[in-house]
Amino acid sequence: MNFRKRLDDSTPYLLILPVVIFLFVFAILPIAQSLRFAFYDYQLNDQRKNDLYSNPSYNLRLHDETIKYLHFYLDSEAVSVEKEETTQAIAALKEKLTSYDEEVKQLVPSPQMQPVVEVSEEVLEKIEAGKQELVKELNQLYALEDAFTLEEDIHAVAGGFDESVVQPNFTPTENFEEMLQDRRVRSTMRFTLIFTFISVFLELILGIALAMIMNQAIKGRGLIRTTSLIPWAIPTSVAAMMWGYLYDGSAGIVAHLFSSIGLLSKPTDLLLKSGSTLWAIVAADVWKTTPYMALLLLAGLQTIPDTLYESSSLDGANKWEQFRHITLPLLKPSIFVALLFRTLDAFRVFDLIYVLTGGGPGGSTESISIYAYKIMFGQTRFGYGSAIVLTMAIVVGIITFVYIKSLNVKLMGGDGS
Amino acid sequence: MKRWLVLILVALMVFVVSCQSQDPAPEKPAEDPAAEAPAETPEEPAEEPAEEPAEEPAGDKTEIVFAVQEDSTKALEEVVKAFNEKSEKYSVKTTIMTNDSGQMYDQLLNSLSSKSGEYDVISMDVVWAGTFASAGYLEPMDELMMNNGWTPASFNKGSMDSGKYSGKHYALPYFPDLGFLYIRKDIVSEEDVAKLQSGDYSYADLLEMAKNYKGEMDTKFGYVYQSKQYEGLTVNINEFSNNWQDVAGGLEMMKAFMDEGVVPEDITNYTEGETLTAFIGGESVFARNWPYMNGVIQAGDQVVQSDQVAFAPLPNGGSVGGWLLGINANSEKMEGAQEFVAFLAGPEGQKINAVEGSYLPGFNELLEDSDVLAANKLVSDEGFKLALQKTIARPVVADYAKVSDAIQLNTHNFLTGGAELDAAAEAINEALK
Known part of the structure; x- marks a missing residue:
């Protein structure tokens, strides 16, 4: 009987075993491998360093x-x-x-x-x-x-x-020391953080507004919901090409418009002058991902019972008070999830910028992912590139931690203290 | 409870980001090319027809795999056919790589770094040779040259210099390329054309002429060249700075062309493609481009006809470009690979390339060959001949990609107003050390 009981207890573990093995082989092993690179001076273009050598x-x-x-x-x-x-x-x-x-x-x-x-x-x-x-x-x-x-x-x-x-090329700290010296790590990290902050902030504001519109019981709600999702459904690189045409200095309508109302001194400045390019990228990103944000928030809005609004209006609360005291607090878990997803996504931004500006002009819109890609594949310095990626991962961990702390979210009802 | 959640979430996020870093591990040779293959599918169909004619007469011959970009002319097909007919032991199968050079580089790197013998002979952009050679992926060629009775001097000098690393030659020319000046001789006065063709002029003179002639015969620009942030910018600043002898002066001159308004406003977004469009569309008086533009003009159907165009060397000489042939050091069919490279880089293969594809021959003797001269008018042009003598190479270093990236970034940053002249020039000189 004892055996029987033990078998019963372990059944769930047996059942998830394939998934665990799968995760281990296809996720954890490769990651552990690339993390290992970060501690070696591993680069292909030198025969003394093009493998991981622990012994002479x-x-x-x-x-x-x-x-x-x-x-x-x-x-x-x-x-x-x-x-x-x-x-x-x-x-x-x-x-x-x-x-x-x-x-x-x-x-x-x-x-x-x-x-x-x-x-x-x-x-x-x-x-x-x-x-x-x-x-x-x-x-x-x-x-x-x-x-x-x-x-x-x-x-x-x-x-x-x-x-x-x-000679052994296990140099546990060298890559990280080089990162501290590397001006481009600093400038790409700064650009990535600025881009992330601005675009996520704008997406949140617009996303809430869009979600509330989509949540209204108005005519054609299905149509509104569907059309607003189109930008999100387009592959990012395609969207980036499309914006590229709009921004183009000689034929782009947006560039032409901006220069004719005096925002730009000439239309080519939009993509070719450091400064304005950041905003061009932010606009494309906001256009692209606001629907995603709105979708996540819409799901949150729908969990708020109507009764709360009804009783509050009986108590004489106006729309703004309802928004502040009912919608926002109850939407907080959804906002948290949406913010987290978008921040992490924006922080790793690659394809949009790679296609739209390629990191230019003069590297002023280079995100840390693009820099890591260039280091790893263009320059084949896998060790240094891995160190950069590892640092990115740590930064993402910190961002997540800050979010959890500052939003003080109870993720799963219950104790949550 | 909450603390646990926090920990798990943090771990999860770290995990998600790490997933992003595509694993470059050479330990998994089978995975990487496979993972890339689906992305290539649009290019793939081109591979099929190229393979078939090579395979059929193969019989029991050993197959040599040649990795090369698609050739818009018939030269590649013809040269492979000629080799297969001639060789008794080997037959060549071409694997058509993507036309995006950056992607082809990644693909080759993946294959070579996994020590795979997938490709026996590879074609390389001139600037890859240093990296591949320093990594030990290529078999040196000096013995092969000796066995065939050739010396490095038998081949195009610029190409050979580009394939020379630590005293050894790692590549032979497939087809050399060089940048030179295209002139609209129906606009520019005879006197000025002669001056340009003598090669005895400076960028300042060119700027002056571009200013004078701009606008004549409906031209919109005086001069077009390549200035987008990509490899072509390294090529152009190499020429402007006289092979890095005067980086600050070169940058200043490039900027002067922009400030004087003789170049298109979005010149900092120009590649060879835009240059071609502008020049053959009759929009520009002068252009800097590779020989292929002459092929397009000669083909006709353009606003600008070939009798309106003259050629001249660039003031400080033109950068060497083009493609090289290398042998994979891990090839299991070394002898066959060498036989094919000797055929393709030698007089027979180069002649087919020059006659069928109008490519510039990399084997020097052929520059005098009457069939080659008849097939490629450029080779007999005096201005072009002089340009061919005045070539400059880009740095041949192990970490070329890093050096070139720094050059592009700082040059473009200066041209688009993101950096001061001194800072940009200093950063470029630093990268070149």
């Missing part, structure tokens, strides 16, 4: 390429030089190169032919000593006076030995 390693592939190239270039030098003495020196250096290569191969065995092999610090020191000797010989060769043609290239190629040495 040696890049045999690059080593082999370097050896091959040095032989190759020394051979072509041997053809162009004129003195017998130099030819001998080149031959001697080529022998040195071969023996150095053998030495390295002994120190760094690679049975499975992996390109990059983990090695100990002592081995790296030995390799370094051998390399230094080689470079010294190389410099001695070029100290001779002869008709060399590839001096610069040979030195550049020999740099491959240094690049073959991979």
Whole structure:
């Protein structure tokens, strides 16, 4: 019987197990992975940093390429030089190169032919000593006076030995220190916060108004509700293109209108002058997402019983008093949810700005998401990009916390103290 | 109770935002290209017809995959056909990438960083070579050149310089490109055309001429070039600043063109497309663009006909552009990849490219070839020849995207009135270090 009871108790957990596994594999693991990047100096365009290295390693592939190239270039030098003495020196250096290569191969065995092999610090020191000797010989060769043609290239190629040495790139604080120094992190963060604050504020005011209109028992209510949702239903990038046409300096009607009533000195300023672009983006965002805000608030409005309004009007309350003392307080949980969703959305804004201005002019409308995207994909600095994204996540956490505290919301009836 | 809720909510939100960061993990090679594939569907149909002719005669030949953008001319198809007929062991299959270069770069990066051998031969914009080479994604080409009896001097110099990283050549030219000046010779006096074509003039002279001739024959602008915040702005400021020798002077000159009103008001939103439209529509006296604009003019049907146009080098030389060929270091069919690259970059492939597609040949000998000269009038034009000699490269560095981004941002910021000259010039010089 005891077993039976235990089975009954655990059934719910068994039932949710697939979901938990799903979440773990598809959400938590990748996130944990990208969080891990934030603590490494991980960037693709440097062979010493293009993976997560926790231990010192040696890049045999690059080593082999370097050896091959040095032989190759020394051979072509041997053809162009004129003195017998130099030819001998080149031959001697080529022998040195071969023996150095053998030495390295002994120190760094690679049975499975992996390109990059983990090695100990002592081995790296030995390799370094051998390399230094080689470079010294190389410099001695070029100290001779002869008709060399590839001096610069040979030195550049020999740099491959240094690049073959991979030091651990686990640098837990470096990315975050760089962020503190990075002026663009500050300017994009500031822009994102300003954009978020202004657009969410406007959306809230307009959203409440729109929700109250949609909640009125008037003729054509269904039509009003449907049409007001259209902007929200259009894909953001399409809407951004559409606004782009409206704002366009040479053919855009909005730009033309604004300049003819004197808001702009010339129509091209709207998208091409820092300052006015912020407002252009805010307007597009407000147009796009106010319906969403209104929809969330409408759901809240509908939960307020009519009886409250009836009894208050019997007590002689006017419309404004009803709004202040009944609608707003009872709407608070909905406002909270709507504000939270919109703030987080606005804070991560990417597609609207990416399509409308691409972050321009001169980076003045670059949001932190766009900057993170540029760092990660344009510049392939995954470590630094992850650090920025992690910081964004923390900022979002703080915003959420502030909302909960300041609105003092009881999310689920009950105790809520 | 409430404290718990707060904690859970905070955790939830952190979670939601983290979901945003697309996971670039190279550890999951299978996922990333798959995730991108659906977004490409509109471009996909182009892939099908290109594949078929290559596959049929393949038989038991080993297949080499060539990642390349769609070619609006027949050159790509012809060159692949010629190779497949010639090669005994290999046949080439082209994978048509998106025409959006930025997206193609992301896609290649995804594939290469996962150490996948999906593509054997890749075509690259000249500015990607430094990044790919420094990351160890490319197989060096010097041995291949030696085996074929070529030296770097056999190929277009600007392209070879763009593919050279730490003493090694990582790429061969696919088709070189360069920026130069287009002139409306029916408006500009013969004397001035001669002066421009000699290359012995400055941007100040050009500004003066643009001011003088603007308005004649219904032109609206004196000069058009590329000034939107994108890679093209790096190219243009490279030319204005004389290959970064005088950044402040270059910025000031660019601004002067805007302040004097000889360029369109929304020049800071101009790319090659707008430049083309303005010039072939007869709206501008001068234009800075790549050779492809001449192809469009030659095709006819434009307001401006080819007998109205002359070419000249830019005052400080034109930036090198175009595409390079590279071999994926993780390719499992290295020998075949090398055979194909040697064919395509060598005299046979380049000749087909030049004759069928009017591309500029990257193999120098072909500049004298009579078939090539007949197919591409540009190559025999004196002004263009001089432009070809006066080319300047963009920086070849491992973190090119970062450098170029900083250049674009600060230049555009200055041009649109968001920053002072000194601050912008200083920031650009800082980025170039």
